[in-house]
Amino acid sequence: xxxxxxxxxxxxxxxxxxxxxxxxxxxxxxxxxxxxxxxxxxxxxxxxxxxxxxxxxxxxxxxxxxxxxxxxxxxxxxxxxxxxxxxxxxxxxxxxxxxxxxxxxxxxxxxxxxxxxxxxxxxxxxxxxxxxxxxxxxxxxxxxxxxxxxxxxxxxxxxxxxxxxxxxxxxxxxxxxxxxxxxxxxxxxxxxxxxxxxxxxxxxxxxxxxxxxxxxxxxxxxxxxxxxxxxxxxxxxxxxxxxxxxxxxxxxxxxxxxxxxxxxxxxxxxxxxxxxxxxxxxxxxxxxxxxxxxxxxxxxxxxxxxxxxxxxxxxxxxxxxxxxxxxxxxxxxxxxxxxxxxxxxxxxxxxxxxxxxxxxxxxxxxxxxxxxxxxxxxxxxxxxxxxxxxxxxxxxxxxxxxxxxxxxxxxxxxxxxxxxxxxxxxxxxxxxxxxxxxxxxxxxxxxxxxxxxxxxxxxxxxxxxxxxxxxxxxxxxxxxxxxxxxxxxxxxxxxxxxxxxxxxxxxxxxxxxxxxxxxxxxxxxxxxxxxxxxxxxxxxxxxxxxxxxxxxxxxxxxxxxxxxxxxxxxxxxxxxxxxxxxxxxxxxxxxxxxxxxxxxxxxxxxxxxxxxxxxxxxxxxxxxxxxxxxxxxxxxxxxxxxxxxxxxxxxxxxxxxxxxxxxxxxxxxxxxxxxxxxxxxxxxxxxxxxxxxxxxxxxxxxxxxxxxxxxxxxxxxxxxxxxxxxxxxxxxxxxxxxxxxxxxxxxxxxxxxxxxxxxxxxxxx
Amino acid sequence: xxxxxxxxxxxxxxxxxxxxxxxxxxxxxxxxxxxxxxxxxxxxxxxxxxxxxxxxxxxxxxxxxxxxxxxxxxxxxxxxxxxxxxxxxxxxxxxxxxxxxxxxxxxxxxxxxxxxxxxxxxxxxxxxxxxxxxxxxxxxxxxxxxxxxxxxxxxxxxxxxxxxxxxxxxxxxxxxxxxxxxxxxxxxxxx
Numbered sequence: 001x002x003x004x005x006x007x008x009x010x011x012x013x014x015x016x017x018x019x020x021x022x023x024x025x026x027x028x029x030x031x032x033x034x035x036x037x038x039x040x041x042x043x044x045x046x047x048x049x050x051x052x053x054x055x056x057x058x059x060x061x062x063x064x065x066x067x068x069x070x071x072x073x074x075x076x077x078x079x080x081x082x083x084x085x086x087x088x089x090x091x092x093x094x095x096x097x098x099x100x101x102x103x104x105x106x107x108x109x110x111x112x113x114x115x116x117x118x119x120x121x122x123x124x125x126x127x128x129x130x131x132x133x134x135x136x137x138x139x140x141x142x143x144x145x146x147x148x149x150x151x152x153x154x155x156x157x158x159x160x161x162x163x164x165x166x167x168x169x170x171x172x173x174x175x176x177x178x179x180x181x182x183x184x185x186x187x188x189x190x191x192x193x194x195x196x197x198x199x200x201x202x203x204x205x206x207x208x209x210x211x212x213x214x215x216x217x218x219x220x221x222x223x224x225x226x227x228x229x230x231x232x233x234x235x236x237x238x239x240x241x242x243x244x245x246x247x248x249x250x251x252x253x254x255x256x257x258x259x260x261x262x263x264x265x266x267x268x269x270x271x272x273x274x275x276x277x278x279x280x281x282x283x284x285x286x287x288x289x290x291x292x293x294x295x296x297x298x299x300x301x302x303x304x305x306x307x308x309x310x311x312x313x314x315x316x317x318x319x320x321x322x323x324x325x326x327x328x329x330x331x332x333x334x335x336x337x338x339x340x341x342x343x344x345x346x347x348x349x350x351x352x353x354x355x356x357x358x359x360x361x362x363x364x365x366x367x368x369x370x371x372x373x374x375x376x377x378x379x380x381x382x383x384x385x386x387x388x389x390x391x392x393x394x395x396x397x398x399x400x401x402x403x404x405x406x407x408x409x410x411x412x413x414x415x416x417x418x419x420x421x422x423x424x425x426x427x428x429x430x431x432x433x434x435x436x437x438x439x440x441x442x443x444x445x446x447x448x449x450x451x452x453x454x455x456x457x458x459x460x461x462x463x464x465x466x467x468x469x470x471x472x473x474x475x476x477x478x479x480x481x482x483x484x485x486x487x488x489x490x491x492x493x494x495x496x497x498x499x500x501x502x503x504x505x506x507x508x509x510x511x512x513x514x515x516x517x518x519x520x521x522x523x524x525x526x527x528x529x530x531x532x533x534x535x536x537x538x539x540x541x542x543x544x545x546x547x548x549x550x551x552x553x554x555x556x557x558x559x560x561x562x563x564x565x566x567x568x569x570x571x572x573x574x575x576x577x578x579x580x581x582x583x584x585x586x587x588x589x590x591x592x593x594x595x596x597x598x599x600x601x602x603x604x605x606x607x608x609x610x611x612x613x614x615x616x617x618x619x620x621x622x623x624x625x626x627x628x629x630x631x632x633x634x635x636x637x638x639x640x641x642x643x644x645x646x647x648x649x650x651x652x653x654x655x656x657x658x659x660x661x662x663x664x665x666x667x668x669x670x671x672x673x674x675x676x677x678x679x680x681x682x683x684x685x686x687x688x689x690x691x692x693x694x695x696x697x698x699x700x701x702x703x704x705x706x707x708x709x710x711x712x713x714x715x716x717x718x719x720x721x722x723x724x725x726x727x728x729x730x731x732x733x734x735x736x737x738x739x740x741x742x743x744x745x746x747x748x749x750x751x752x753x754x755x756x757x758x759x760x761x762x763x764x765x
Numbered sequence: 766x767x768x769x770x771x772x773x774x775x776x777x778x779x780x781x782x783x784x785x786x787x788x789x790x791x792x793x794x795x796x797x798x799x800x801x802x803x804x805x806x807x808x809x810x811x812x813x814x815x816x817x818x819x820x821x822x823x824x825x826x827x828x829x830x831x832x833x834x835x836x837x838x839x840x841x842x843x844x845x846x847x848x849x850x851x852x853x854x855x856x857x858x859x860x861x862x863x864x865x866x867x868x869x870x871x872x873x874x875x876x877x878x879x880x881x882x883x884x885x886x887x888x889x890x891x892x893x894x895x896x897x898x899x900x901x902x903x904x905x906x907x908x909x910x911x912x913x914x915x916x917x918x919x920x921x922x923x924x925x926x927x928x929x930x931x932x933x934x935x936x937x938x939x940x941x942x943x944x945x946x947x948x949x950x951x952x953x954x955x956x
Contacts, residue, residue, distance in 0.1 A: 137824075138845075141826060149944070149946075153819070174868075176854065
């Protein structure tokens with residue numbers, strides 16, 4: 001016997017199949033933090049996001065080698081590791097000690113020494129040359145011979161030595177056996193810079209694996225860096241989510257089985273959630289082009305409310321009534337609950353913050369499709385209705401004080417939050433990052449050891465092209481040097497220190513003498529000094545050759561180590577270019593700000609840390625506004641649906657009280673509210689309104705007991721699952737779990753409290 | 766009888782020589798370094814001649830070495846007043862141009878160069894061997910200790926350093942650099 005498949009079921013199967021295919025074939029998940037944050041056009045923000053995405057700081061990896069007391073062994077291991085990694089194309093820079101240029105690059109730079117280094121006005125006249133030769137003679141006579149003695153005939157002015165010195169590391173860690181060590185000598189240190197951006201997690205993971213594979217087994221290795229942390233935390237999240245979701249599923253199944261004692265219902269209860277997940281991912285990807293990793297992890301959690309929808313249906317099933325009929329009874333209430341949740345997120349979907357908008361769209365499309373599944377797909381599948389036994393309980397006594405009490409609680413909690421001197425909101429960007437605290441601790445330790453360049457404070461130069469930026473950079477040098485000697489800052493890294501502007505190179509080139517003229521000056525300078533006649537012929541030849549050189553540009557040196565470092569400081573911006581001048585050890589920020597404001601040069605001082613904090617603050621403030629707007633829409637919708645102010649209060653007050661008390665409790669425990677807490681509170685709001693709506697269905701007798709059963713099963717399962725999430729080490733999951741578990745428990749408790757109060761007032765229907 | 770006596774003498778001589786053998790074998794690099802080890806502070810005057818490929822005439826200088834065990838060494842140059850102090854991992858240079866601190870580990874060559882003298886004066890064989898391959902020639906009364914750098918980077922700079930002397934006294938240091946430059950440092954007898 002073939003039964004006709006209902007068209008709704010067929011359509012559902014088709015959509016589900018199509019959605020799954022689309023997700024498998026087309027959807028990409030991005031993990032770029034910057035895409036989650038506000039779209040901004042201001043220079044600071046653009047730069048900030050750029051820096052977060054792929055700035056030099058984000059591409060840094062710090063490696064510590066330890067595990068043995070023998071410093072010489074560690075140093076040797078460090079050298080061998082550096083050697084191997086330098087051959088690996090994944091790394092732009094591998095530093096474990098003072099700058100070591102590859103031999104090929106040395107030659108190239110050496111040829112350009114007279115264009116790249118400044119020299120005294122009389123450097124190529126007999127007086128200046130004699131000064132240089134006297135210094136070189138003194139060096140030769142010194143007990144320790146100069147290491148660059150071989151360069152003397154071609155470079156008696158030691159121009160190349162000065163060029164290299166200018167490129168050296170600012171404040172490097174102490175050296176032992178020729179390589180960097182931590183101050184206590186326990187770790188040999190290396191600094192790596194990856195070619196890939198810090199948020200390219202697959203590339204960062206590959207870089208990490210490459211380092212681990214290149215380290216010898218005798219030494220232990222510690223690794224940190226923004227990209228490494230991000231990649232590692234992705235793995236941690238995967239592992240934690242795996243065991244947490246296994247545990248949560250088991251607990252959920254146990255609760256549902258205890259409540260319904262039917263395997264069929266257990267299986268059916270998963271369908272709306274499954275549909276919701278598929279629809280949410282597919283719709284989000286269709287609208288945004290891709291799905292953000294945070295949306296995915298967080299949105300799926302928010303969809304958890306969809307598990308409640310089938311439960312309402314199941315608890316209300318009666319023995320001699322078709323499922324379709326049962327659904328019709330509860331559908332108006334369920335619909336209002338779904339719509340009010342969706343409307344709360346809808347306000348967020350219109351926000352200009354891409355992260356919020358995506359999250360909202362994800363949740364709304366998920367919730368609506370879950371509700372539609374309950375409405376159209378579940379009833380045909382429940383052609384025979386299993387018996388659901390519901391314990392009967394007597395209704396409580398009438399008490400009119402409940403609502404006043406809850407209003408008092410809301411007022412008290414809000415007053416406490418507003419009056420608290422501590423900041424309510426978490427503005428640290430790192431709070432959004434799902435990094436376990438232990439990993440952050442290691443990072444801080446390694447950073448301290450290596451004296452890692454703090455690139456949060458910058459001077460920003462703007463120019464039409466890179467050449468103009470380099471010219472601005474050169475013009476800035478005297479002012480920064482003055483600030484350094486005034487102890488306002490400890491150091492700075494000018495782009496022009498790596499490569500002078502073409503204009504400067506041309507000027508230097510124009511000042512170089514012709515070969516015969518220089519030969520005469522050299523001969524005069526040599527008079528009376530013991531240098532062999534003709535020794536400096538290579539020098540004369542090289543200077544003459546330099547007169548023919550074409551000035552080096554950033555593009556021309558892009559394939560060199562120095563070129564790569566320069567590229568990190570020069571970035572395209574709109575139609576022009578930006579020059580970044582990192583400032584180290586800023587001691588007097590006020591003086592710096594004042595200097596920048598008064599400077600006649602086209603420069604700007606920015607503190608990226610402050611800018612990040614402001615950005616997150618604005619993001620949170622924006623999220624707060626959209627949450628409030630969502631709340632307003634929810635209340636309006638309730639009013640439209642219930643048409644009775646008292647009932648609106650009875651539905652909304654318990655959950656509002658729960659949200660306020662939860663926020664107050666979290667704050668009382670010293671938790672700063674992050675974006676995740678806020679959105680979790682929105683989830684609590686949706687769940688609580690659902691509870692309130694069902695409790696507010698003024699039905700008597702058995703129906704009242706069934707409603708009580710449905711809401712109790714929903715609340716217990718949700719609270720348990722989120723309590724399990726709260727066990728997580730990952731800040732995001734912990735925050736969400738704790739907030740929802742607390743909020744749902746309170747919300748259910750308050751709603752029951754109000755319901756008991758409202759009992760007995762039921763009108764005969 | 767007579768022949769028996771002769772045999773006894775031969776046996777006795779053989780025994781005696783055997784007894785002497787271990788004593789002779791003990792005089793090696795370790796024994797030399799042990800005898801060179803300074804127990805207290807010491808000042809030694811020196812004169813130095815440096816023949817460089819770049820120069821027509823040799824450079825000569827005089828000065829004083831001051832050593833305080835175990836690892837503090839100062840070299841003061843007469844005339845210019847420049848001084849070079851090696852302590853721990855640092856080279857502290859005081860000259861007319863001002864003071865400068867150079868980390869010995871900036872280049873392995875610098876470190877090896879410093880240790881050739883400092884470790885020798887300290888009698889620290891292990892430290893010396895960490896940087897150089899050792900080769901001992903001659904006997905206790907006139908010895909030559911040849912140091913060749915282990916590290917190829919150092920070898921690109923320093924070909925060899927030859928220390929020579931008599932008994933527990935270091936008399937002469939001859940440094941051959943890779944470019945053919947030779948520096949000879951004569952140490953005067955302690956006053």
